[in-house]
Amino acid sequence: MTDATLDVVGIGNAMVDVLVQADDDFLDQNGLVKGSMTLIDGERAEALYDLLDNGIKISGGSAGNSMAGVAALGGSAAFIGKLRDDQLGAVFAHDIRTAGVHFETPLSNDTAPTARCFVIVTPDAQRTMSTYLGACVELGPEDVDEGLIASADITYLEGYLWDPPGGKAAFRKAYDIAHANGRRVALTLSDSFCVERYRSEFLDLVADHVDILFANEAEVISLYEAEDFDEALQQVRGACPIAALTRSEQGSVIVAGDEIHVIEAAPVEQVVDTTGAGDLYAAGFLYGLARERSLADCARLGGIAAAEIISHLGARSQADMAALAAMI
Amino acid sequence: MTDATLDVVGIGNAMVDVLVQADDDFLDQNGLVKGSMTLIDGERAEALYDLLDNGIKISGGSAGNSMAGVAALGGSAAFIGKLRDDQLGAVFAHDIRTAGVHFETPLSNDTAPTARCFVIVTPDAQRTMSTYLGACVELGPEDVDEGLIASADITYLEGYLWDPPGGKAAFRKAYDIAHANGRRVALTLSDSFCVERYRSEFLDLVADHVDILFANEAEVISLYEAEDFDEALQQVRGACPIAALTRSEQGSVIVAGDEIHVIEAAPVEQVVDTTGAGDLYAAGFLYGLARERSLADCARLGGIAAAEIISHLGARSQADMAALAAMI
Numbered sequence: 113m114t115d116a117t118l119d120v121v122g123i124g125n126a127m128v129d130v131l132v133q134a135d136d137d138f139l140d141q142n143g144l145v146k147g148s149m150t151l152i153d154g155e156r157a158e159a160l161y162d163l164l165d166n167g168i169k170i171s172g173g174s175a176g177n178s179m180a181g182v183a184a185l186g187g188s189a190a191f192i193g194k195l196r197d198d199q200l201g202a203v204f205a206h207d208i209r210t211a212g213v214h215f216e217t218p219l220s221n222d223t224a225p226t227a228r229c230f231v232i233v234t235p236d237a238q239r240t241m242s243t244y245l246g247a248c249v250e251l252g253p254e255d256v257d258e259g260l261i262a263s264a265d266i267t268y269l270e271g272y273l274w275d276p277p278g279g280k281a282a283f284r285k286a287y288d289i290a291h292a293n294g295r296r297v298a299l300t301l302s303d304s305f306c307v308e309r310y311r312s313e314f315l316d317l318v319a320d321h322v323d324i325l326f327a328n329e330a331e332v333i334s335l336y337e338a339e340d341f342d343e344a345l346q347q348v349r350g351a352c353p354i355a356a357l358t359r360s361e362q363g364s365v366i367v368a369g370d371e372i373h374v375i376e377a378a379p380v381e382q383v384v385d386t387t388g389a390g391d392l393y394a395a396g397f398l399y400g401l402a403r404e405r406s407l408a409d410c411a412r413l414g415g416i417a418a419a420e421i422i423s424h425l426g427a428r429s430q431a432d433m434a435a436l437a438a439m440i
Numbered sequence: 441m442t443d444a445t446l447d448v449v450g451i452g453n454a455m456v457d458v459l460v461q462a463d464d465d466f467l468d469q470n471g472l473v474k475g476s477m478t479l480i481d482g483e484r485a486e487a488l489y490d491l492l493d494n495g496i497k498i499s500g501g502s503a504g505n506s507m508a509g510v511a512a513l514g515g516s517a518a519f520i521g522k523l524r525d526d527q528l529g530a531v532f533a534h535d536i537r538t539a540g541v542h543f544e545t546p547l548s549n550d551t552a553p554t555a556r557c558f559v560i561v562t563p564d565a566q567r568t569m570s571t572y573l574g575a576c577v578e579l580g581p582e583d584v585d586e587g588l589i590a591s592a593d594i595t596y597l598e599g600y601l602w603d604p605p606g607g608k609a610a611f612r613k614a615y616d617i618a619h620a621n622g623r624r625v626a627l628t629l630s631d632s633f634c635v636e637r638y639r640s641e642f643l644d645l646v647a648d649h650v651d652i653l654f655a656n657e658a659e660v661i662s663l664y665e666a667e668d669f670d671e672a673l674q675q676v677r678g679a680c681p682i683a684a685l686t687r688s689e690q691g692s693v694i695v696a697g698d699e700i701h702v703i704e705a706a707p708v709e710q711v712v713d714t715t716g717a718g719d720l721y722a723a724g725f726l727y728g729l730a731r732e733r734s735l736a737d738c739a740r741l742g743g744i745a746a747a748e749i750i751s752h753l754g755a756r757s758q759a760d761m762a763a764l765a766a767m768i
Contacts, residue, residue, distance in 0.1 A: 340703075340704060341702060341703075341704060342701045342702055342703050342704075342736050342739075343736075345700075345701070345702055346701075346736075362690050365702050367700070370698060372673075372677075372695070372700045373670045373673070373674075374669060374670055374673055374693050374702065375668075375669075375670050376668060376669060376670075408670050408671075408674075411670075
């Protein structure tokens with residue numbers, strides 16, 4: 113690991129969140145069910161984008177958020193993700209580079225438009241989401257830069273990428289290169305529905321190809337079809353060298369062979385928006401790992417990064433994260 | 441352990457809680473600070489008892505509550521504790537025997553009166569406590585029945601007993617007998633102020649004489665003067681064969697050598713009175729241990745017993761605990 117020139121490279125869905133405030137009538141008129149997350153097609157995405165043109169655009173995507181977090185903490189990070197050369201593609205590419213993340217995946221002219229997630233916030237503070245995956249689903253092994261993966265201490269993969277066949281092949285290429293170069297591979301399970309869809313493949317991945325697993329309580333319980341958290345904990349402990357299991361306000365539990373840590377959540381004055389909590393936890397943890405901190409300190413770094421992100425709108429950090437990290 | 445004829449014997453302060461509802465004026469008139477716990481002398485105890493004669497009397501005391509819990513769960517339990525042969529002494533002896541706990545410590549005629557804790561509940565549901573230790577502090581090694589200790593799979597000791605010199609000697613006699621007979625010794629740290637007073641002695645106890653330690657988060661952090669829960673966890677893991685660490689609504693963490701469990705709290709519809717939560721957790725755990733259940737199941741049993749006790753007033757169970765236990 114000492115010869116790695118990069119701390120972490122992340123591969124995931126490159127996506128822009130479009131946040132807009134609207135009332136319940138708007139939801140009704142557009143057939144949206146309050147509080148839900150719906151996958152939408154390109155036509156619908158264009159129609160919504162026309163309607164919500166005044167929305168705040170914030171670059172998002174799970175692994176992208178994590179890489180921006182690693183950079184904000186003072187680490188070196190790169191990102192691989194598929195964008196189209198369109199307005200939102202330019203926004204994402206600008207934002208992630210401004211965040212200090214190395215990003216060289218060429219913007220394409222022959223894919224679907226750049227992915228976006230429309231987030232409609234109603235006056236009762238509820239969020240109704242419509243996600244258009246667009247260009248993301250076309251990521252393939254050709255986008256995985258061998259030299260970049262080989263140069264990174266840790267390659268970080270998003271479970272969501274398992275959906276499209278090209279993503280899966282990109283995934284495999286990435287972990288094969290990483291391991292062939294003596295590097296580490298980290299995976300986030302992304303979401304419990306994703307785990308439901310690919311349980312047996314994820315079980316194999318975790319057992320055979322992943323060095324560091326990130327999962328929240330619901331995801332790890334779903335993965336092992338366990339009765340409760342402790343049952344899942346016993347399973348994952350035997351399957352994977354390091355598992356970082358997040359539990360919202362209950363902090364996180366780290367198991368790594370004979371080592372175990374139970375770390376409190378960092379204090380948050382007011383929770384404004386929980387989007388990105390898991391992404392930033394991973395950022396803090398990966399930064400700590402790359403800097404050879406103890407596993408307990410990695411979890412504490414994850415906790416403070418998550419606490420910062422949920423104290424404001426959006427999943428890209430606003431505070432001086434490096435200063436926060438220096439407190440651990 | 442298989443030849444033990446008793447699951448658990450507990451040694452602790454035998455105490456009756458006197459619960460009364462009163463208004464703020466009553467507190468003011470009697471110089472009581474709302475929300476506090478004050479140790480009081482015999483004269484003051486008599487005066488308060490005259491004033492609060494109409495109070496509900498509920499047998500209490502940490503280890504006594506635990507032994508009543510073990511019996512309610514279907515286990516066999518005995519209790520050793522000092523009472524005077526007075527009205528409250530008779531109440532305690534009656535209650536603990538009715539709970540199915542073997543209790544043979546003779547009621548004394550030459551000690552201070554039976555211990556009591558006056559619990560004044562104001563209309564805002566706050567509890568103001570005045571504790572008179574009375575006869576409790578006179579417990580000594582002569583009260584520790586060698587045959588009883590030798591017959592029990594587990595001897596359970598209350599940290600509070602470390603206060604009076606006689607209690608300490610009783611403590612030592614009990615763990616020496618238990619170990620000489622191949623039995624197990626469990627200790628609860630009781631309260632973080634108690635840990636403050638006797639830290640170095642408790643550290644030695646835990647390292648050298650205790651097989652099963654019960655502590656809540658504040659107590660175990662205080663014991664090791666740790667920065668946070670995880671630091672204390674690492675310390676206790678190396679010091680003691682089994683540690684059961686309770687964390688209120690965050691459930692409990694069990695460490696036992698290479699084994700670790702993170703168990704959720706059992707659901708509670710409405711928390712009415714948290715008194716006895718730790719005592720009943722210990723009851724469930726000890727019952728499970730004596731019945732050779734897995735450590736995870738011991739913790740689950742502790743959780744359901746604690747959940748039952750905090751759902752009503754008082755620290756002695758009301759529901760069919762054995763039926764609850766059968767669910768684990």
